[in-house]
Amino acid sequence: MADEWEPKILGLVCNWCSYAGADLAGSARTQYPPDIRIVRVMCTGRLDPLFILKAFTDGADGVLVSGCHFGDCHYLEGNYKAAKRMFMLKSLLKNIGLEDKRMRMTFVSASEGAKWATVVQDVINTVKTLGPNPLKELQS
Amino acid sequence: MAEKKAKKTTKKQEAPKMATEKKPAAKPRVGVFICHCGTNIAGSIDIEALQEYAKSLPDVAFADNYQYMCSTPGQNKVIDAIKEHDLNGVVVAACTPRLHEPTFRTASKEGGLNPFRFEMANIREQNSWVHMHDREGATDKAKDAVRIAVAKAALLEDLFPKSVPVEKAAMVVGAGIAGMQAALDLANAGIKTYLVEKEPTIGGRMSQLDKTFPTLDCSQCILTPKMVDVGRAENIELMTYSEVENVEGYIGNFDVTIRKKARGVLTPAEAEAKGIVGGGCNGCGDCDEVCPVIKPNTFEMGMKPRKAIYIQHPQVVPLIYTVDFDTCVKCGLCVEACGDKKAIDLEMQDEFVTVKVGTAILATGYDIFEIEKKDEWGYKKYENVITSLEFERLICASGPTGGHLVRPSDGETPKKIAFLLCAGSRDNTGVGKPYCSRFCCMYSLKHAHQIIEKIPGATPYLFYMDIRSFGKMYEEFYYRIQDEGARFIRGRVANVLEDPVTKNLKVMADDTLLDRPMNLEVDMVVLAAAVQPTRQADPVRKLFGVSCSQDGWLLEAHPKLNPCGTTTAGVYLAGVCQGPKDIPDTVASAEGAASAASIPIHKGEVELEPYFAQCREEICAGCGMCVNLCPYSALALVEKEGRKVMEVTEAKCKGCGTCGGFCPGGAIYMQHFTTPQIVAQIDAFLLGGEE
Numbered sequence: 001m002a003d004e005w006e007p008k009i010l011g012l013v014c015n016w017c018s019y020a021g022a023d024l025a026g027s028a029r030t031q032y033p034p035d036i037r038i039v040r041v042m043c044t045g046r047l048d049p050l051f052i053l054k055a056f057t058d059g060a061d062g063v064l065v066s067g068c069h070f071g072d073c074h075y076l077e078g079n080y081k082a083a084k085r086m087f088m089l090k091s092l093l094k095n096i097g098l099e100d101k102r103m104r105m106t107f108v109s110a111s112e113g114a115k116w117a118t119v120v121q122d123v124i125n126t127v128k129t130l131g132p133n134p135l136k137e138l139q140s
Numbered sequence: 141m142a143e144k145k146a147k148k149t150t151k152k153q154e155a156p157k158m159a160t161e162k163k164p165a166a167k168p169r170v171g172v173f174i175c176h177c178g179t180n181i182a183g184s185i186d187i188e189a190l191q192e193y194a195k196s197l198p199d200v201a202f203a204d205n206y207q208y209m210c211s212t213p214g215q216n217k218v219i220d221a222i223k224e225h226d227l228n229g230v231v232v233a234a235c236t237p238r239l240h241e242p243t244f245r246t247a248s249k250e251g252g253l254n255p256f257r258f259e260m261a262n263i264r265e266q267n268s269w270v271h272m273h274d275r276e277g278a279t280d281k282a283k284d285a286v287r288i289a290v291a292k293a294a295l296l297e298d299l300f301p302k303s304v305p306v307e308k309a310a311m312v313v314g315a316g317i318a319g320m321q322a323a324l325d326l327a328n329a330g331i332k333t334y335l336v337e338k339e340p341t342i343g344g345r346m347s348q349l350d351k352t353f354p355t356l357d358c359s360q361c362i363l364t365p366k367m368v369d370v371g372r373a374e375n376i377e378l379m380t381y382s383e384v385e386n387v388e389g390y391i392g393n394f395d396v397t398i399r400k401k402a403r404g405v406l407t408p409a410e411a412e413a414k415g416i417v418g419g420g421c422n423g424c425g426d427c428d429e430v431c432p433v434i435k436p437n438t439f440e441m442g443m444k445p446r447k448a449i450y451i452q453h454p455q456v457v458p459l460i461y462t463v464d465f466d467t468c469v470k471c472g473l474c475v476e477a478c479g480d481k482k483a484i485d486l487e488m489q490d491e492f493v494t495v496k497v498g499t500a501i502l503a504t505g506y507d508i509f510e511i512e513k514k515d516e517w518g519y520k521k522y523e524n525v526i527t528s529l530e531f532e533r534l535i536c537a538s539g540p541t542g543g544h545l546v547r548p549s550d551g552e553t554p555k556k557i558a559f560l561l562c563a564g565s566r567d568n569t570g571v572g573k574p575y576c577s578r579f580c581c582m583y584s585l586k587h588a589h590q591i592i593e594k595i596p597g598a599t600p601y602l603f604y605m606d607i608r609s610f611g612k613m614y615e616e617f618y619y620r621i622q623d624e625g626a627r628f629i630r631g632r633v634a635n636v637l638e639d640p641v642t643k644n645l646k647v648m649a650d651d652t653l654l655d656r657p658m659n660l661e662v663d664m665v666v667l668a669a670a671v672q673p674t675r676q677a678d679p680v681r682k683l684f685g686v687s688c689s690q691d692g693w694l695l696e697a698h699p700k701l702n703p704c705g706t707t708t709a710g711v712y713l714a715g716v717c718q719g720p721k722d723i724p725d726t727v728a729s730a731e732g733a734a735s736a737a738s739i740p741i742h743k744g745e746v747e748l749e750p751y752f753a754q755c756r757e758e759i760c761a762g763c764g765m766c767v768n769l770c771p772y773s774a775l776a777l778v779e780k781e782g783r784k785v786m787e788v789t790e791a792k793c794k795g796c797g798t799c800g801g802f803c804p805g806g807a808i809y810m811q812h813f814t815t816p817q818i819v820a821q822i823d824a825f826l827l828g829g830e831e
Binding site: 008010015016017019020022023024025026027029030031032033034037038039040041042043045046047048051054055058059060068071072074075076077078081082085109110111112117 | 236237238262264265266267269270271272273274277278280281284285288682685687688689690695707708751769771794795796797798800801802810813815818819821822823825826827
């Protein structure tokens with residue numbers, strides 16, 4: 001169908017690993033669907049959970065947070081701290097009745113271009129199964 | 141947002157630092173420049189439509205496009221437009237900021253703008269290249285990317301990098317040929333260099349080799365003088381039998397703590413410091429003779445014994461014995477034998493020293509892949525199957541057999557020897573390594589030559605996939621070995637079986653050129669085993685904040701444009717730790733790394749990106765949560781005007797923003813990644829598009 005619903009997915013990624021991994025997917029010309037928009041931060045540790053809540057209230061259908069592998073963080077442990085916050089955020093989302101699967105944290109290194117493409121594809125598939133963000137209906 | 145009210149009472153030195161002190165924000169006037177990158181971008185994205193769209197955005201004062209924005213005319217467009225259109229923000233939609241952010245920051249600066257008022261929209265690596273067949277989707281995504289970048293550019297502020305002095309000293313980790321060359325270059329450039337090596341001697345893998353291809357120079361003959369140079373160099377402080385324990389700081393100012401493992405033996409200098417006149421180890425070996433403990437010598441691949449007090453081989457640098465405390469029974473015979481030199485101290489403990497260096501080079505080298513995992517070739521199962529490194533020791537005049545190649549099973553001289561190339565390399569089964577180990581073809585050719593030369597009537601059989609003889613005079617060497625009578629069979633060996641009586645080996649393969657199966661009985665099998673990063677590379681790279689590829693090789697900042705650098709400023713790579721390299725390439729890479737590592741040192745100061753955390757003291761509640769979150773101890777609570785507030789030491793702050801992501805009151809202001817900037821980007825994406 002021509003006007004199949006395309007989800008709006010926000011990617012919040014760290015500069016050193018996942019952003020570089022996404023660049024590598026590009027250099028390798030690994031194809032994936034264009035449903036994600038990237039906002040770069042230096043480290044996932046920078047991510048205030050409020051940013052993700054803001055994205056959902058703005059109508060994002062999914063949010064992907066992606067950083068370095070544990071033990072590989074450019075800033076030693078920012079990704080651990082981010083993971084902890086995202087874990088708590090997920091349980092909050094569940095409790096307020098928003099599917100927590102809309103939010104995902106992954107770890108993609110600078111050398112994992114192919115993995116980045118798979119992760120994005122995965123997130124898109126998951127979000128497509130869930131359908132549009134229910135908050136959007138409330139707002140309209 | 142509360143941050144807009146930010147006000148700071150503390151005085152600031154030279155440069156205005158943040159929102160607080162900026163003049164009343166001028167209305168944003170952003171210029172957008174779209175790059176075609178030939179057809180790299182223009183092939184998948186409608187540039188005209190993107191430019192029209194950019195022009196329609198509220199904060200955009202000017203939009204333009206060009207074939208190659210990074211070219212001189214492209215950069216001039218930015219420089220001229222800033223002046224002509226009085227721009228206070230620049231967005232270039234092109235490749236990744238990881239490639240050209242510095243380029244366009246410089247251009248913005250030349251146009252008279254603070255370089256940190258530049259923002260990049262990545263429409264190549266993360267768009268046109270990954271959506272090559274979806275022009276509409278790619279163009280829509282590019283519009284969003286530009287809108288998101290403009291939203292950030294409109295809120296960017298003038299920032300000023302912080303200059304810090306660079307310690308005039310460097311560290312090299314690993315003293316194989318790469319580390320030695322890098323250390324010599326640095327030392328010759330007048331830089332104090334700490335050379336750290338985990339083994340008791342320098343020299344690394346190269347010192348285990350017999351000859352080097354394609355010149356057939358004796359490895360030790362060309363290496364030993366270099367080892368001696370390193371040992372004597374005034375500017376090199378050699379730290380053998382030592383490991384990196386901890387790294388703190390940043391480019392220009394690394395504090396590296398080294399564990400000097402207890403070697404149980406005093407050097408003459410150490411002895412003198414203890415008041416033992418004329419004492420210390422002189423390498424006489426009297427201790428070695430009396431020591432009752434016998435262990436395999438790892439330098440000889442376990443094929444020769446050593447004592448609990450030992451040197452690995454006669455050419456060691458420094459020539460100091462080492463006590464292996466894991467096996468020493470502390471009988472004290474060596475202490476007696478040492479006599480008046482009083483060099484041996486069996487109660488010695490590990491010592492820790494911290495040194496300050498400006499830059500560091502990692503040269504941690506390689507290990508041999510555990511080839512027994514490929515059990516079809518029978519390594520460690522059949523005695524006469526050996527690895528090429530064991531072959532090197534057996535054929536080497538200083539090796540366990542005095543250079544006589546013998547079969548481990550019976551000591552007989554082998555006549556028919558099979559060499560299995562790509563043993564564990566170019567292996568997609570998941571057991572071996574997917575990459576080419578790059579130097580096995582050449583050393584196997586060398587081995588073939590050595591057999592023909594040393595053993596009359598002997599025939600080497602090389603089972604290969606492709607012979608990769610890509611270096612200078614390498615192909616010529618290949619022809620030479622062909623002419624000398626080596627036999628080449630293009631086919632991967634499926635199986636090696638042992639005759640239990642004769643201990644001969646049956647090698648089964650497909651000869652893919654003649655298209656027929658082969659079953660060859662040989663006296664010995666040599667596996668040209670794959671190489672892999674050393675076990676110690678991983679902890680060391682983590683201490684220095686260096687990434688690795690999936691195979692564990694340390695990752696360079698950019699494979700073409702910055703092959704010696706890493707993503708951690710001030711840390712560089714040399715030699716095989718980065719990926720398989722032969723000796724010429726290793727030495728070249730080491731010289732490159734040394735040159736790169738000397739630049740900040742000779743410059744004397746470096747600029748740190750001003751992505752510092754700032755505390756908005758009027759909001760800060762002094763809870764101190766951030767203090768513990770900071771991995772660099774850059775934050776502290778201080779008493780100001782009768783209450784506690786957080787204070788940042790900018791030189792320690794690396795700008796990760798972990799404090800800013802957590803501050804419950806929103807009192808931490810992360811320069812260049814402020815909350816209003818990030819929220820503006822999110823809003824621009826989700827609320828800013830055409831409905």
